[in-house]
Amino acid sequence: MIPRGVEVFVGVESIDLRWGFERLAGLVAERLGRPARSGALFVFRGRRGHAIKVLFFDGSGLCLFYKRLDRGTFRWPEALAPDATSISVDERALEALLDGIDVDAPARRLPKSRTH
Numbered sequence: 001m002i003p004r005g006v007e008v009f010v011g012v013e014s015i016d017l018r019w020g021f022e023r024l025a026g027l028v029a030e031r032l033g034r035p036a037r038s039g040a041l042f043v044f045r046g047r048r049g050h051a052i053k054v055l056f057f058d059g060s061g062l063c064l065f066y067k068r069l070d071r072g073t074f075r076w077p078e079a080l081a082p083d084a085t086s087i088s089v090d091e092r093a094l095e096a097l098l099d100g101i102d103v104d105a106p107a108r109r110l111p112k113s114r115t116h
Helices: 021-032 091-099
Strands: 008-011 041-045 051-057 062-068 086-089
Touching (some): 008 091, 021 041, 021 051, 021 062, 041 091
Antiparallel strands (some): 041 051
């Protein structure tokens, strides 16, 4: 459940999802110009679009939420300005983003498993 009234910033560029707490906190400060411990949620997408990370501060420490879809890709909002580094969305839009699957994207094919 997403807290009511929380600020949500969606990163425009995709990231390397191997990055952890400190690298993402640095990215928030560097690219978004905001402190990672501000109480806002910061959402980042992996390069292939099927996984995201959400960084947030819960009052006692940084938290990291990771979600990977089994099929499809996340529907990502488009920036209105060409030089934008993030998009501000409300909690409803974030919920839709977390739940939504882009049905127009081709399904990823899983490699066939070998049987012995």
